[in-house]
Amino acid sequence: MKPNTKDNIIDSIKKAECRPRWHFVLRNGIFWFFGVVTTLVGGVAIATSIFVMVNRETLPLKMVSGQSTAFLAIVPYIWIGLVVLFVTLGEISLRHTDKGYKYSLVKVLLAHVGVSLVLGLAFFAVKIGYHADQVASKTIPSYRAVAQQEIYNWFDPEAGFLVGAIIDRGGDQEFVLQDPEAKVWQVVLIANHKPSQRTTLNVDRVRMVGYVQGDNVFHACRIAPFVLRGGPKEVAFRHKEDMRRLKQVARIQTERMDEYLRTNGCDLAKETSVISN
Amino acid sequence: MLASATDKELVQLSLIEKEAFGYIVDRYEAKLSRYIRRITRATEEDVADILQEVFIKAFVNLRGFDTSLPFSSWIYRITYNEVVSRHRKIVRRPEGNRQEFEDNDLSHLADSFSVEEEHDQSFTKEAISSLLDGLDIKYRQAIVLFYLEEKSYDEISDIMKKPPGTVATLLHRAKKKLKKLAQEHPALAYET
Numbered sequence: 001m002k003p004n005t006k007d008n009i010i011d012s013i014k015k016a017e018c019r020p021r022w023h024f025v026l027r028n029g030i031f032w033f034f035g036v037v038t039t040l041v042g043g044v045a046i047a048t049s050i051f052v053m054v055n056r057e058t059l060p061l062k063m064v065s066g067q068s069t070a071f072l073a074i075v076p077y078i079w080i081g082l083v084v085l086f087v088t089l090g091e092i093s094l095r096h097t098d099k100g101y102k103y104s105l106v107k108v109l110l111a112h113v114g115v116s117l118v119l120g121l122a123f124f125a126v127k128i129g130y131h132a133d134q135v136a137s138k139t140i141p142s143y144r145a146v147a148q149q150e151i152y153n154w155f156d157p158e159a160g161f162l163v164g165a166i167i168d169r170g171g172d173q174e175f176v177l178q179d180p181e182a183k184v185w186q187v188v189l190i191a192n193h194k195p196s197q198r199t200t201l202n203v204d205r206v207r208m209v210g211y212v213q214g215d216n217v218f219h220a221c222r223i224a225p226f227v228l229r230g231g232p233k234e235v236a237f238r239h240k241e242d243m244r245r246l247k248q249v250a251r252i253q254t255e256r257m258d259e260y261l262r263t264n265g266c267d268l269a270k271e272t273s274v275i276s277n
Numbered sequence: 278m279l280a281s282a283t284d285k286e287l288v289q290l291s292l293i294e295k296e297a298f299g300y301i302v303d304r305y306e307a308k309l310s311r312y313i314r315r316i317t318r319a320t321e322e323d324v325a326d327i328l329q330e331v332f333i334k335a336f337v338n339l340r341g342f343d344t345s346l347p348f349s350s351w352i353y354r355i356t357y358n359e360v361v362s363r364h365r366k367i368v369r370r371p372e373g374n375r376q377e378f379e380d381n382d383l384s385h386l387a388d389s390f391s392v393e394e395e396h397d398q399s400f401t402k403e404a405i406s407s408l409l410d411g412l413d414i415k416y417r418q419a420i421v422l423f424y425l426e427e428k429s430y431d432e433i434s435d436i437m438k439k440p441p442g443t444v445a446t447l448l449h450r451a452k453k454k455l456k457k458l459a460q461e462h463p464a465l466a467y468e469t
Contacts, residue, residue: 005325005328005329006299006302006303006306008329009302009328009329009332009333010296010298010299010302012329012332012333013295013298013332013333013336014295016333016336016337017337018292018336018337018338018339018340019337019338019340019341020340021340021341023340023341024338024340024341027341098343101434101438101439101440102434102440102441103440104440104442104443105440105443
């Protein structure tokens, strides 16, 4: 180095000031903070993905889109996208911390995904997935919460799906149900219901597959409790204004439904004759 | 007395007394100047500019120096970042200097890449210099740090801010690329 270069450096240093220690502590702290926050948010997105997947029933979707593609409709693409986004952001933040570069990307990524999954399961267990789903439905206009979506899918008596609250348990084979539009139905259990299906009558909200007989009688071939795993015990029916029939439900393939009813011992002609006898 | 102080002691002193930083400049100016020439095609003016910027940045960020690292790794990192940030501008200049290799450098590289010894040394120096020019800066950086600056994987990891495993991969790829370039180079006979 030429002598004047060194002199220039010393002169510049005399005029310069060292950055304070807190500047570096803060910078490192900000990366840690974002790393932790994005990991937590990623955990919430995983919890919500789990919540969506375990609570979406594919049966009505199979009647619309067929057996092989129905599962595609329950994949929570938005939430999975958010998981990828936040895990990536967390990864970037953590790699920018003081010692973040020392660890291999694959190891840190696997550890990060592992921590996010554990957090996601824990958040799901304490119903954070459900609450995130609810918040999203209230804040994002086009987003429909799982409960709303399931009510949509399962509330089409003419197509063979009915959902509602039991208001009178009645006898062993029948009960009275109120649907989300407050219409009262007389539900008759037909076919060979397994004991486990009968026990569902202990819950207040149920969803059924069957067919309408007359004005307000529904013959149920299959009955299942309408509860949200990782959510509240009772699904609230408070979206009457949202109860307009979905186009996709209207497109339910009647031949698919007939086949389903037959294979579940609910042959319409046979059942009609049993009832009339 | 200060001349025998360790780097970390000089850092502490520089925070109290700016003049002490002059000893750090004295200690690293030649090493960094040679390192800059080895990894980039810089003119004398470029090298002086880069060095000035490196030492000023090092001083300004002195309180951010992580004392768990060797000071040399930290200042080499600042230098590397400065070179990379100016790299595009520098490589566009055909009039830039090729790095100057010493005999010692050549023997290191020759041992590592099995370059035949009977070649005229000055010619081979030029050829090796030209091979390094053909490498991407990150590969050239890895080769220079490992073979010429004789840094360990951990030190290179701290300088390049990459995990040691990635450093090993970089070096492996750099050697492969260099061997391939050597095979294609008319002036070098490469033994496989």
